[in-house]
Amino acid sequence: MKARCFFFNILIFLGISIFISSCKKAATTVEPTTTVSGCDALAGSSWTPNISGVSDSNHNDSGVAVYKTSYTGQGLLTGLAQSYDASSSHVITFSGLDVSTDLLSNGSVTLVAEAKDFPTSQLTQGNAYPVLISLNDGTNELVNISGCTSGFYTCTSGNCVAKTGCGPDPDGTGGSAVLGVTASDRRTGWDQYQHLGLSDYTSVNIFPTCNWTSGSPSCAFATSPGNFFSGGKLRTGTYTAKYILLTSNYSTVGDSYSASVKLTIIRKKDGNAGSGSNGALDINVIFVGNKVINQSRTDKGKQNLDALFTHVYNHYYTQNSASTAIKLGTINVYEWTCENGGDSYATISTSDAYKLFQAGSAQVSASAETKAVNVFLATSITYTGTGTVLGMAGGIPGAMVNGTGSSGAVFASLNKLNTYNPNCTPGSDCPIGLQESAFIDMGSTVSHEMGHFLGLNHPSESAGTEHDKLPDTPQCTTTGSGAVITISSCRSECNSVCTASQYISNPFCSDKSECQFNHIMWWTSKNYNSSGQGDGNIFSTNSGSIINYNPYVQ
Known part of the structure; x- marks a missing residue:
C-alpha cells in the first residue's frame, strides 16, 4: 500500500x-558556492512551464493586500513536564500587534513563531517549540492553554506521556478564554492549530475572520462568554500574543536557561470571499x-x-x-x-x-x-x-x-x-x-x-478515530485490512450514491462528495484505471474556505 x-x-x-x-x-x-567533485554535468535547457x-x-491585486511585521522576544525555557506561571518570565509576551486594518470578509491574521538562540552548549539535545498560550485583544482572550500550566507531559524514568487534558480551555468552563472547546476539538478546529514537524521548531497559527456561514462550528462560534468577533471579523484593535518555549528533550530545565522567539505576524486583507x-x-x-x-x-x-x-x-x-x-x-x-x-x-x-x-x-x-x-x-x-x-x-x-x-x-x-x-x-x-x-x-x-x-x-x-471539524467533509470510522480505513471499509458511508461496482471500475463515482475517498485530502493513495478514470479529487466548500484564508492566496 x-x-x-x-x-x-x-x-x-x-x-x-x-x-x-x-x-x-x-x-x-x-x-x-564551492567546487564539488563527482557531480553529473548538466545538459539541455531548463523547464519553462507551459500550462x-x-x-x-x-x-x-486590487482585492487582496498582505502585510508582514516581525518581532523578537526572550524568555526562560520550560521543560515538557514543568509547571509554569502565566505571568512568569517563562512566558514571552508580544504586545502591540496592531490588526486595526480591516481584514474584510476573507481576511486572516497568521502568527509564525520560530525558536532562536537555543543554548546548545548547555542543553545538548533538541531545541524548543514556541507554543502559543494566548492571543488577547485587550478585552477577550482567544487561546488559553490553561490545562497545561502544570506541564504538558507526565514524565517517569525518562518516559514522557502527553497529558490528555492539555489543550485550549479543556474543561470548557471558559475562564478567561472565550473558546469553550473540548480537548478533542483543539487539533482541527476552525483556527487550524499548528502541527509541529518532527524536528522543526516553528509554530503557525492562522486566525481567519470566519470559516463558513453554516454548519457547526459556524461564524457564531465563541460568542459566549465573550465575543471575540465584531461583524464577522476579528475585533479591530491591538493584540497581545503570549508564548512559552517548550524544550523538546528535557522534562525540566533550570531557570538559567533561556532562548528567544522570532514572531512574524502576517495580516491578510481580502474582501473577495464567495465572489x-x-x-x-x-x-x-x-x-x-x-x-x-x-x-x-x-x-x-x-x-x-x-x-x-x-x-x-x-x-x-x-x-x-x-x-x-x-x-x-x-x-x-x-x-x-x-x-x-x-x-x-x-x-x-x-x-x-x-x-x-x-x-x-x-x-x-x-x-x-x-x-x-x-x-x-x-x-x-x-x-x-x-x-x-x-x-x-x-x-x-x-x-x-x-x-x-x-x-x-x-x-x-x-x-x-x-x-x-x-x-x-x-x-x-x-x-x-x-x-x-x-x-x-x-x-x-x-x-x-x-x-x-x-x-x-x-x-x-x-485509524478512523480522529476527524477534521469541517461540516461538509464525510467521516469514516469502519476500518478494514491493516486496521485502517480503506475504500472498501468506507463504502457503507456512500452506498446510497455509489454502487459497489463503481468503486473500482468504470464509471467510478468521482463527483460524489459523500464518499470520503473522493476527497483530495483522503489519507491514502487514489485508485485509477488504464484510461485515467478513478477516484475523485474534491475540495469541499469549507476546505476551499480554509485555503482561501491562507496568506499565500493573493
Whole structure:
C-alpha cells in the first residue's frame, strides 16, 4: 500500500504530515558556492512551464493586500513536564500587534513563531517549540492553554506521556478564554492549530475572520462568554500574543536557561470571499540535485511537468466550486545543483526532511517569501516503516517564511520524471487517457500535500478515530485490512450514491462528495484505471474556505 499520511504526535497537539504511497519564467539555477567533485554535468535547457490557465494575471491585486511585521522576544525555557506561571518570565509576551486594518470578509491574521538562540552548549539535545498560550485583544482572550500550566507531559524514568487534558480551555468552563472547546476539538478546529514537524521548531497559527456561514462550528462560534468577533471579523484593535518555549528533550530545565522567539505576524486583507475571484497561488518548483534537474531538462521531463501541474491547477480551480476555487499564478523554477549541495538532499529520509526545507527554502528569492509555496522535487524519500513515501508536507499549516524546517513540501520523482507516460509523444499534449495511473496519483499527491501546507487535515485519519471539524467533509470510522480505513471499509458511508461496482471500475463515482475517498485530502493513495478514470479529487466548500484564508492566496 502507498499510504498518504501519518501523524507522529510529538506533543498532545503536535505532529507531522507525510504523504506515503500560461506562466513562463526562466529557471533560476542556484550557483555553486564551492567546487564539488563527482557531480553529473548538466545538459539541455531548463523547464519553462507551459500550462493553460496559469498566469501571473490571475492574482487579485486590487482585492487582496498582505502585510508582514516581525518581532523578537526572550524568555526562560520550560521543560515538557514543568509547571509554569502565566505571568512568569517563562512566558514571552508580544504586545502591540496592531490588526486595526480591516481584514474584510476573507481576511486572516497568521502568527509564525520560530525558536532562536537555543543554548546548545548547555542543553545538548533538541531545541524548543514556541507554543502559543494566548492571543488577547485587550478585552477577550482567544487561546488559553490553561490545562497545561502544570506541564504538558507526565514524565517517569525518562518516559514522557502527553497529558490528555492539555489543550485550549479543556474543561470548557471558559475562564478567561472565550473558546469553550473540548480537548478533542483543539487539533482541527476552525483556527487550524499548528502541527509541529518532527524536528522543526516553528509554530503557525492562522486566525481567519470566519470559516463558513453554516454548519457547526459556524461564524457564531465563541460568542459566549465573550465575543471575540465584531461583524464577522476579528475585533479591530491591538493584540497581545503570549508564548512559552517548550524544550523538546528535557522534562525540566533550570531557570538559567533561556532562548528567544522570532514572531512574524502576517495580516491578510481580502474582501473577495464567495465572489468567484479568489486570487491565485504561486509555486516555487525546486528540483533537488543534478539527476532530477537533468530529467526535468529532457523533452519528456518537460512534458510530464506540464501535465503534472495541469493536474494541480485542475484540482484547485476547475474541479472546485466557484466560491472557493483558486487559480495558479506564477510558477517559479529553481535548480538546486549538486555543486551547491543539492545532491546531498536528493534522497532524503522523513526524519531529515526538515533539513531540506531549511536549506532549500533559504535559497529561494526573498521577494517570493509569503507569496509562493515551496514544492521540492527530489529523487526519493526514505522511510523506516512499511510502504512507499510519495510526498511530505512540512507542517499543517506550513511556515509562511523561508529558512525553517517546515518551509515547504517535498515529493519523490522516483527517477521517473523523464520516463512517465511513454504513450505520450514529447512536444505534444499528453491527455489523461494516455497517462499512467501512478503519474495521475502523483498529481493528487502534490495537491494533497499542498493542501496540508495550506492548513487542511484528513477528513478522517487512518485509524478512523480522529476527524477534521469541517461540516461538509464525510467521516469514516469502519476500518478494514491493516486496521485502517480503506475504500472498501468506507463504502457503507456512500452506498446510497455509489454502487459497489463503481468503486473500482468504470464509471467510478468521482463527483460524489459523500464518499470520503473522493476527497483530495483522503489519507491514502487514489485508485485509477488504464484510461485515467478513478477516484475523485474534491475540495469541499469549507476546505476551499480554509485555503482561501491562507496568506499565500493573493
